[in-house]
Amino acid sequence: xxxxxxxxxxxxxxxxxxxxxxxxxxxxxxxxxxxxxxxxxxxxxxxxxxxxxxxxxxxxxxxxxxxxxxxxxxxxxxxxxxxxxxxxxxxxxxxxxxxxxxxxxxxxxxx
Numbered sequence: 592x593x594x595x596x597x598x599x600x601x602x603x604x605x606x607x608x609x610x611x612x613x614x615x616x617x618x619x620x621x622x623x624x625x626x627x628x629x630x631x632x633x634x635x636x637x638x639x640x641x642x643x644x645x646x647x648x649x650x651x652x653x654x655x656x657x658x659x660x661x662x663x664x665x666x667x668x669x670x671x672x673x674x675x676x677x678x679x680x681x682x683x684x685x686x687x688x689x690x691x692x693x694x695x696x697x698x699x700x701x702x
Contacts, residue, residue, distance in 0.1 A: 600629035600631060600658075601627060601628060601629055602625075602629055603623070603625035603627075606621070609621050609623075610633060613637065617637075619638070620638040620640045621639050621640065622639075622640040622642075623639055623640065623641060626641060626642070626660065626662025626665065627660055627661075628661050629658065629660060630652050630656045630657055630658065630661060631657065635652050635654055635656075635657065636651075636652065637651075637652050638650070638651045639652065639661060641661045641662065641665035642665070643665045643666065644667050648664075650664040
């Protein structure tokens, strides 16, 4: 559910203060925990360090991002690849093709 038009977009007051203190074109990242703040046209061109729960992810605000939240560009979950024999075989084939020695192949349990 979106926020009421009467209220306007939510931007954390401290984040607004940090943006107003910076000079235009300054590429120094602005560190923030406010993932729910909306990206406005005044933020375009600035670099933000958005906290994802563990680390800070660098996000540069662009024109296409206006209207979205900062948290949308700093994912909180890390995809861990699916495992299994087929995945291992695919990885070893790409290693051999890329020029790594054949000894780098995955160890198999054949005796």
